[in-house]
Amino acid sequence: MEQFFLMCKPDELRTIIREELSSLTKNKAKPEFKQNDDYLDINMASDFLKLSPHTLRRKAQKSEIPCYKRNNKWLFLRKELIDYVNKGKQLTYDNL
Template sequence: MITADDIMTTDIAAHFLKLTPKALRRKAKAGQVPATIITGKWLFNKIDLIDWLRQNSTKQRTPILYLEQKPCLSKSVATSGGLDSHMMAKKYSDLLGLKTKPLHKNGTIN
């Protein structure tokens, strides 16, 4: 059910959409945004605007890459750095096809 709070004037709807009132009126007149004109004033239904935003969103959702992580069993180990961060960096480099230097297995430098 639509309430009075769901109906917005041009100024309020423009603020909601982060547009200027002039730009919003232009879009409403062109039929690019859901609106109704009553007694010479544009009115906007908040629910319709939210649906319109969802349908016209151009932002692509980027999948997040999750790499397998083993839980730390020691309470005295720092949460960052150490061998795991080197291994993680190697996995990222391998996935991105970057050339890297080989890791030393025993932690010493030759």
């Protein structure tokens, strides 16, 4: 490990640290929700899946269903719920 000494005033050092921290936080990618995606809350998703909100919340807590938790609220992406239902679909004679 290399050691070096920086000869500057404390105010200059603070300025350098602030600038570096600022550049690091600006470059950090944050996950963004797309405006055109259709997110459902727990009640809307339970109506969509024909499950009780209690059952849906339990499945979300166990990571059995695709979901997101933002600001202490469960969110479900409609497209992911459709994929979840289709993945669990069983083959019947009507589907042959």
